[in-house]
Amino acid sequence: MNTELELKHLENNFKPLSEGVDFSSLRFIREKTEALSVRQDIVQPLGNTVDSGVMLTVMNGGGIGYASTSDLSLLGLQAAFEIAKDWAKISAGRAITNFSAIAMPHPSAEYQSPVKTHWSSTTLTDKLDYLREASEALGGPESIVDWSASLRYVDTESLYLTSGGGRVHQHLTHLMPGLTAVANRDTNTQRRTFVDSCQQGGLELLDAMGYKDRAQNLSAEAIALLDAPNCPDGTMDLVLEPDQMLLQIHESIGHPLELDRILGDERNYAGTSFVTPEMFGNYQYGSELLNVSFDPTHEQELATYKYDDDGSKAEKVMIIENGILKRPLGGIISQNRGKQTGASSTRACSWNRPPIDRMANLNLEPGKLSREELIGNVQNGILMNTNLSWSIDDSRNKFQFSCEMGRIIKDGELGGLVKNPSYRGISATFWRNLQGVGDAQSRQFLGTPYCGKGEPNQVIRVGHASPICHFANIDVFGGES
Amino acid sequence: MSQPQRDFFYAMFDYAQTLIKEDETLLASFYSEVSSFVRFNQGKIRQPGTVNQSELNLELVQGAKHISADFTLSQNEANDKETVRQTIESLRENMSSIPDDPHFLYATEVNSSENIEAGALPSAQDLTEQILNVGEGLDFVGILAHGSISFGFANSLGQRNWFKRDNFNFDWSVYSHGDKAIKSGYSGFEWNPETLKSKFDHARNHLDILKLPAKTIEPGEYKVFLTPSALGEVLGLLGWFSFSQKAVQTKQSALLTLVEKQTALHRKVDISEDNEGGVGPAFNTKGFIKKPKVSLIKEGAYVDALTSARSAREYDLSTDGANASEHPESLALGAGELPEADVLKELGTGLYISNLWYMNFSDRQSCRMTGMTRFATFWVEGGKISAPVNVMRFDESLYRMLGDNLLDLTQEREHILDAGTYHRRSTSSTKLPGALIKDFRLTL
Numbered sequence: 024m025n026t027e028l029e030l031k032h033l034e035n036n037f038k039p040l041s042e043g044v045d046f047s048s049l050r051f052i053r054e055k056t057e058a059l060s061v062r063q064d065i066v067q068p069l070g071n072t073v074d075s076g077v078m079l080t081v082m083n084g085g086g087i088g089y090a091s092t093s094d095l096s097l098l099g100l101q102a103a104f105e106i107a108k109d110w111a112k113i114s115a116g117r118a119i120t121n122f123s124a125i126a127m128p129h130p131s132a133e134y135q136s137p138v139k140t141h142w143s144s145t146t147l148t149d150k151l152d153y154l155r156e157a158s159e160a161l162g163g164p165e166s167i168v169d170w171s172a173s174l175r176y177v178d179t180e181s182l183y184l185t186s187g188g189g190r191v192h193q194h195l196t197h198l199m200p201g202l203t204a205v206a207n208r209d210t211n212t213q214r215r216t217f218v219d220s221c222q223q224g225g226l227e228l229l230d231a232m233g234y235k236d237r238a239q240n241l242s243a244e245a246i247a248l249l250d251a252p253n254c255p256d257g258t259m260d261l262v263l264e265p266d267q268m269l270l271q272i273h274e275s276i277g278h279p280l281e282l283d284r285i286l287g288d289e290r291n292y293a294g295t296s297f298v299t300p301e302m303f304g305n306y307q308y309g310s311e312l313l314n315v316s317f318d319p320t321h322e323q324e325l326a327t328y329k330y331d332d333d334g335s336k337a338e339k340v341m342i343i344e345n346g347i348l349k350r351p352l353g354g355i356i357s358q359n360r361g362k363q364t365g366a367s368s369t370r371a372c373s374w375n376r377p378p379i380d381r382m383a384n385l386n387l388e389p390g391k392l393s394r395e396e397l398i399g400n401v402q403n404g405i406l407m408n409t410n411l412s413w414s415i416d417d418s419r420n421k422f423q424f425s426c427e428m429g430r431i432i433k434d435g436e437l438g439g440l441v442k443n444p445s446y447r448g449i450s451a452t453f454w455r456n457l458q459g460v461g462d463a464q465s466r467q468f469l470g471t472p473y474c475g476k477g478e479p480n481q482v483i484r485v486g487h488a489s490p491i492c493h494f495a496n497i498d499v500f501g502g503e504s
Numbered sequence: 505m506s507q508p509q510r511d512f513f514y515a516m517f518d519y520a521q522t523l524i525k526e527d528e529t530l531l532a533s534f535y536s537e538v539s540s541f542v543r544f545n546q547g548k549i550r551q552p553g554t555v556n557q558s559e560l561n562l563e564l565v566q567g568a569k570h571i572s573a574d575f576t577l578s579q580n581e582a583n584d585k586e587t588v589r590q591t592i593e594s595l596r597e598n599m600s601s602i603p604d605d606p607h608f609l610y611a612t613e614v615n616s617s618e619n620i621e622a623g624a625l626p627s628a629q630d631l632t633e634q635i636l637n638v639g640e641g642l643d644f645v646g647i648l649a650h651g652s653i654s655f656g657f658a659n660s661l662g663q664r665n666w667f668k669r670d671n672f673n674f675d676w677s678v679y680s681h682g683d684k685a686i687k688s689g690y691s692g693f694e695w696n697p698e699t700l701k702s703k704f705d706h707a708r709n710h711l712d713i714l715k716l717p718a719k720t721i722e723p724g725e726y727k728v729f730l731t732p733s734a735l736g737e738v739l740g741l742l743g744w745f746s747f748s749q750k751a752v753q754t755k756q757s758a759l760l761t762l763v764e765k766q767t768a769l770h771r772k773v774d775i776s777e778d779n780e781g782g783v784g785p786a787f788n789t790k791g792f793i794k795k796p797k798v799s800l801i802k803e804g805a806y807v808d809a810l811t812s813a814r815s816a817r818e819y820d821l822s823t824d825g826a827n828a829s830e831h832p833e834s835l836a837l838g839a840g841e842l843p844e845a846d847v848l849k850e851l852g853t854g855l856y857i858s859n860l861w862y863m864n865f866s867d868r869q870s871c872r873m874t875g876m877t878r879f880a881t882f883w884v885e886g887g888k889i890s891a892p893v894n895v896m897r898f899d900e901s902l903y904r905m906l907g908d909n910l911l912d913l914t915q916e917r918e919h920i921l922d923a924g925t926y927h928r929r930s931t932s933s934t935k936l937p938g939a940l941i942k943d944f945r946l947t948l
Contacts, residue, residue: 066603071573076557089553093576106554113629114549117636147601169754207755210764212869214756288545290685291646291677294861294878375555414864416876416895418683421948423874423897425866443867447897447948478647478675479541479555479925502867503901 029095030182030192033077036097040104041186044083044111045123047104050332051077051182052374057142060173061154064162076374081107082122086115091375125359127334129187134329135194137322138225142176142196145226150174157202157238166206166249167242173201183334191330197221197484198228199472202238206245213248213442215241215427216409219266221470221484222323244428247440254429254444254501260404260458261446261497262397265467267426268489270410272387273474275450276315277485279419280342282353282361283380293476294417297451298348300361306348309454314388315343317352317366324384324486325470332378335367342385353380372481379477384486390460397459397493399435405499406430406437407444423447443502456497461490507620509536509558509654510666512579517658519585520562523592524660529565531610533789534558534656537929540628542648544676547639552632557928561789562588564595568604571595609813609823611791614663619786623670623693625650631672634697638704646676653929655785667785669693669931674700675923677879678707680714684892687733687859687879691921710880719883719891725943727854729847732918732936737860738902739775739835739934741873747777747800748830749815758871762806767903769804770910774838776800777810779825782834783921784931787825794825804907836935840913847914849887850940856882856889871902897948905941913937
């Protein structure tokens with residue numbers, strides 16, 4: 024059955040089912056993944072996955088229930104609908120909120136990621152040859168003990184139907200490239216990776232992100248780190264490149280502002296938040312230079328969509344403006360529960376997990392300083408690239424992050440390399456030390472497919488764009504060996 | 505015994521076999537779960553639902569070439585047969601585009617098995633009722649996972665393996681206020697309402713302690729007791745690419761200095777992959793049977809790493825049946841001599857740490873780890889719990905905490921079934937004692 028027919032079949036079968044309850048929805052996902060990798064110049068086993076199914080959600084009598092199935096026949100949908108209805112009955116009166124009182128939207132839309140060079144426009148042989156060349160550029164020197172080049176392509180087709188006639192059809196394509204070089208001498212092992220340039224689109228993204236160029240110089244950086252001294256310890260200025268800002272934004276702005284965490288849903292697993300509801304609208308989250316937007320509308324960013332998984336329209340909103348906390352990241356259900364404005368941020372990782380509050384694209388808006396001006400303002404500090412290690416408490420406050428590579432900054436000039444650079448801080452005060460924000464020229468649109476959260480657990484794609492940033496008076500340290 | 509999923513998988517495989525050519529071999533792996541997930545917050549239901557998912561992986565082999573595909577099964581025989589046919593055609597078509605794989609290895613010796621333990625569990629709806637009733641009046645939050653999990657393997661050499669379990673895993677915490685909570689877990693194959701009640705009673709009884717004024721301690725070195733759950737986080741981090749043969753061979757294991765015999769752990773430290781004592785299937789997706797026990801660290805010294813079929817071929821070793829990621833699934837740490845009843849007395853003055861959280865390496869080559877205390881961490885004075893402690897960050901080397909600074913491990917060990925549900929319900933578990941450690945470094 025072709026896709027158009029299959030979607031029509033789902034629509035026809037859902038319509039009669041959806042009647043007789045306060046609200047119901049069907050969310051169909053078909054996700055095709057192709058993963059290609061060349062490690063040490065050897066083509067690795069290919070990954071080909073087609074994952075498809077539906078989730079039926081029922082809100083009735085104040086309760087809620089869902090049922091997921093890969094059986095898309097009428098009987099399969101009917102059975103799933105009855106299970107969802109039973110769960111709604113069981114939870115009615117004992118649920119965290121009166122779900123029937125929430126006015127769920129019934130949107131209508133079509134959306135497709137813009138793609139210039141489609142994945143299927145080149146043959147499997149061509150793509151493997153491309154990765155072989157990248158692998159060959161990474162390998163060679165004796166001290167490079169492991170290396171690999173990879174491409175992951177994910178094509179996600181979804182259909183969201185509601186009992187009120189809503190219909191949203193979205194077709195998203197994601198490209199997630201990777202490069203890794205590992206250098207070793209004795210027990211000193213250093214690695215450099217290029218894994219954060221994940222975006223929506225086609226193969227045209229590879230040239231734009233400079234994939235081949237990175238393959239040319241990544242191993243040299245890993246080898247140079249073998250001879251570098253450990254990062255010095257002390258309180259000093261810290262400059263973070265966009266590929267570390269990604270993690271910094273994600274862990275200490277994104278997660279603490281998720282409304283479901285603030286409402287306590289995640290307290291048993293992902294954690295709570297140091298942010299409390301009364302902070303919105305007045306709390307000084309960071310210095311006046313801090314401007315953060317939630318933007319699921321940027322065409323190329325990894326977590327872009329037209330409507331979220333509860334049917335709310337994707338819109339860019341400011342989360343932090345001039346350092347002041349404005350609103351949480353919470354979708355329609357959390358907004359109703361928490362009596363807060365929020366964002367169109369409810370998403371599920373697939374057809375077999377229910378939607379929860381997520382980040383989508385969370386971006387730090389550019390400032391006015393050129394990269395050179397920003398570094399020129401640092402008297403004594405460290406520049407850090409590429410996240411290596413991350414850890415933060417369950418309230419998203421006390422953090423400690425490590426990077427793959429550091430460089431000394433002295434009197435406004437970049438100096439020598441340092442290895443094992445790390446820093447620690449507290450979210451509630453760290454952002455107030457933001458001293459400089461790079462301009463749009465220094466901004467990179469990055470993303471990761473590995474944001475974990477939720478019970479049952481879900482791993483989802485998120486996008487983060489950021490310029491280079493400068494922080495003052497940070498506790499910086501290095502490794503032991 | 506009637507096993508509809510097993511019969512369906514074998515029927516699909518039998519059909520797939522009719523489609524392969526004489527010079528081809530076919531491997532197939534099956535996974536299925538019918539799970540109910542009930543999420544709670546504030547002692548109420550947040551999200552209840554049921555997930556019915558089945559996946560099939562087909563791997564076509566031609567000499568040293570191989571190619572595979574995973575797809576969701578609709579469990580409608582005609583539809584799925586058509587998907588199988590199209591998949592094999594597509595695999596064969598792409599085979600010409602890929603080179604020989606010098607590191608490919610699959611089992612050629614036939615080892616069939618069947619391991620079915622179908623429990624008589626009450627329904628998820630019944631368990632939900634019980635949980636709401638027993639937990640009434642408490643601010644509890646967490647998840648009940650309940651249902652059946654099945655794994656299958658088949659190859660065209662004649663091997664057939666089947667594994668099925670009906671089980672549950674209720675993972676929750678009871679909150680006193682703020683971030684002060686008692687974490688609990690109840691998992692297994694047989695449900696006992698009295699056990700659920702006793703666990704809730706235990707949490708209720710400890711809430712009064714959590715309500716005492718919290719102590720904020722300064723960074724420094726402290727004597728601590730890590731419960732089996734807390735120690736599980738330490739070993740869980742090591743499981744992340746440190747016990748892997750590939751990590752060892754490419755010098756990326758965090759245990760590199762232990763492997764190179766430049767460092768040692770305490771002689772009381774014995775770590776193994778105890779497949780025999782685990783709760784997952786004994787076969788892997790290449791048809792190999794897992795070795796009953798793989799000794800990884802013995803008397804504080806490195807012994808071996810988990811070796812997948814691919815690493816075995818690449819590094820000219822034997823496989824122990826490890827999965828492709830060489831991630832432990834049934835990690836066990838040997839017991840010590842400290843009776844659990846004496847833990848507080850032996851701790852004297854220090855920290856009783858029930859749970860650790862969000863661990864990562866702060867310096868991988870020194871096996872230095874950082875993470876947070878979480879849930880119930882108590883200040884102990886004179887062998888008695890005196891106050892809850894606000895969360896603290898630690899940054900400590902494994903070679904110190906399970907080396908010179910390890911005072912003892914408990915005699916008793918806890919078998920902890922992983923509550924993880926990323927993509928699918930986990931069948932991993934750990935069997936661990938608690939650890940009494942001196943000079944444990946807290947940093948923030």
